[in-house]
Amino acid sequence: MARRPENSPRISLNKLCEFMTASIPRQRRIIRDQKFPSDFLRVYYREAQEAVSLCIASQLDDTAAVERQIDILNQQAPETVGTQRRLASNVDALEGFLNMLDEVNLFGATPSLGGNDAPKLMIRNVSVSVRPEIILRSENRNGPIVGAMKIHFPKTHPMNEHSAGYISAMLQEWAQVHMHEDGEISGQLCSVVDVGSQTFFEGVRSTRQRLRDLQDACETIAALWPTITE
Secondary structure, rough: OOOOOOOOOOEEEEHHHHHHHHHHHHHHHHHHHHHHOHHHHOOOOHHHHHHHHHHHHHHOOHHHHHHHHHHHHHHHHOOOHHHHHHHHHHHHHHHHHHOHHOOOOOOOOOOEEOOOOOEEEOOOOOEEEEOOOOOEEEOOEEEEEEEEEEEOOOOOOOOOHHHHHHHHHHHHHHHHHHHHHHHHEEEOOOOOOEOOOOEEEOOOOOOHHHHHHHHHHHHHHHHHHOOOOO
């Protein structure tokens, strides 16, 4: 059954940052998956994302939420191989997160859950879904400061300093647009938790060139979008 295409160029932040360093064939596949989205892929790490987000929002105190989700997933008996693999990947991600708990740094900020319907950013005619899983709030000598955190799960495309830096830059841009009234935007708090590689990436300070690179990538996506077919 053919999937209904998304007519307007759009991409998630994690996929945009993967696009930045991908080969040309992989870039076209990323755009194709965004233009013809699969419901299965959209929810692939749903259980892991919910449990990890809850744990971080509890200031990393409520690890029981992660452990409960592992138990629930292990007790399920999926009927298809695809679902079996998806649930196994979620269990693997949750166990990986527990192994990296000591790496996650909130820098003394108070975390809360981000919204599922968070506003998007329009970059060079591409709608970018930033959707930070965690919002961070703190104070410094000048008053309130805020930041946003992304959580990344796939092992097949792990983050590195380069790609995580792009995510941090876009998180800061998103916060500047949508949270500027809440306080000063903290680059440090705009961080990345890469569960797949069990690595925590502190937010970057320098964003100007990174944002230019991201704008160029969005221009490429907008140009290629009409040429991509299922």
